[in-house]
Amino acid sequence: MLPNGVSYADRFSGISGSAIREIFKVLARPGIVSFAGGNPSDDALPNELCAELASDVLLKDGKRILQYGATEGYPPFLESLQAYLNESYDFPAEKQNILPLTGSTQGVDLLCKAFLNPGDTVLTEDPTFLGNMQTLRVNQQKLVPVESDDDGLRIDALETAVKRHRPKALYCIPNFQNPTGRTLKADRRKAIAGMAGEYGFLVMEDxxxxxxxxxxxxQPSVKHFDESGHVVYMGSFSKLVSPGMRVGYxxxxxxxxxxxxxxxxxxxxHTPLLTQAIIDQFLRRKLLMPHLHSILGPYRGKLHAMLGELATFPEGTDYTKPEGGLFVFCALPEGINATKCFEEAVERGVAYVPGTYFYPEGGHHNTFRLNFSNSSLEQIHSGMGILRELFQPK
Ligand SMILES: Cc1ncc(COP(=O)(O)O)c(C=O)c1O
Structure with a gap:
């Protein structure tokens, strides 16, 4: 109950977040095997290295780092980020094209704040990332899902939706999408950039x-094909180095x-200067690639362990086979309800996210999302064994 006289803003009507909050509450239970989050593995978080880098930057530039800074970014980070983008990415990036963010999540919020009015339409993949679905909804955007297949967003469906809804933006995740793990085909990326220029809408490339x-x-980025300036690319160090540092761009x-x-x-x-400075050191000292090499092998092993377990699930179970990322998305044979089974799964000691929460229009109760990065191989084998039993047709 809100205090007397206090009421929710219009933008919060219909936003509860309660179902997902309930899911994340159960993850705190001791002994539970959680395939629900999207967290990097604890083993992949370089705490000792970060402690060393934090100490170095505070000793060298502490007075500046502990002061207020520019919204445009901590200058050394802006410089190393620009160099990194120009070396490793396939689009040009001058300093005036880059804005450090407090996590890439902030990018979607800022785009809504600056460019979208309440009631505007944003097209999304179907299913799409829950977190940004909420960000768009809090900003009073009308979400219109566009049919997606194994190669990502369908271009014919996108064109139909663009003509019908005249959207202000398209929100998409081209690589190892959350929740499906799918990757958008290169020719579709080009088509999206072209359509954005032709019809005049923003592409939020997350x-x-x-x-x-x-x-x-x-695959080339959508931004690579952006000749008209409609594509906004958002990157993040959350899954590469640390989500707690909140550094994106x-x-x-x-x-x-x-x-x-x-x-x-x-x-x-501004984004905290200390975490910008730590990521700056990762880039400047060329520590990012060796760190990534150390985590990719274990993540690959976990993905394969999960796919191996899924191959033994009840006949008719369909699941994605991602080339990267952190998630596998599954569809059970019709008639098995993953949303309803969730409580029972938790009672048996395993958690996942029912797929329905990722669909802007709900439904799809036979689907669910699994994260593999944050469990050990033993947990993957034992947890998937429990789910296999649970999802047996009765
Ligand atoms: C598709 C997608 N975008 C953005 C984020 C959040 O990124 P950040 O931590 O940089 O805000 C996530 C995290 O799960 C995600 O899956």
Whole structure:
């Protein structure tokens, strides 16, 4: 109950978050095997290295780091980030095209703040990432899901939706999508960038998983095909180094960056300088790639262990076979309800996220999402064994 006289803002009507909060509450139970989160493995968090880097930067530049800083970013980080983007990415990035973010999540919020009005339409994949679905909804966007298949968003369906709904933006996750793990085909990326220019809508290209590739060939970014300035690329160090540090970034047309910078002033003034400085050292000292190499092998092993277990699930179980990222998405034979089975799964000691929460229009109760990065191989084998039993047709 809210205090007397206090009421929710219109933008919060219909936002409860309660189902997911309940799921995440059970994860605190001792002994539970959780395939529910999207966390990196604890083993992948470089705490000792970060302690060393934090000490170095505070001793060298502590007075600046402990002061207020510029919204545009901690200058050394901006410099090393620009160099990293130009070395490792397939689109040009000048300083005026880059804005450090407090996690890439902030990028979607700032784009809504600066460019979208309540009631505007945003197209999404179907299913799509729950967290940003909530961010878009809090910003009073009308979400219209666009049919997706094993190669990601369907371009014919996208064109139909664009013509019918005249969206202000498309939100998509081209690499190892959350929740499905799917990767968008290169020709579709090109088509999306072209359509954004032709029809005049923003593309929010959310790409936190790009560097967690275990197999296959890297695909060009949507931003690579952006000739008109409509594509906003968002990257993150959350899944590569640490989500707790909250360091992400946006690369976009300089006028988009300028408006988002103004929006960010009122949100958090700037991303913490200490964590920008630590990531700067990762980039400057070329520590990112060796760190990534140390985590990719174990993650690949866990993905394969999970896929191996899924191969023994009841006949008719369908599941994605991602080339990277942190998730596998499963569809049980019709008639088995993963949403209803959730409580029973938790009672037996395993958690997942029912797939229905990732669909803007709900339904799809036979689906669920599994995370493999944050469990040990033993937990994957034991937890998947429990789910296999649970999902046997009765
Ligand atoms: C698709 C997607 N975008 C963004 C995020 C959050 O990234 P950040 O920690 O940089 O805000 C996640 C985290 O789960 C995600 O899956």
């Amino acid at each position: 790409d936190p998983y790009r560097d967690l590739r275990y197999e296959g060939q890297p 946006m690369v976009a047309h300089e006028d988009i960056i300028r408006k988002c910078t103004i929006g960010k002033q009122g949100t958090d003034l």
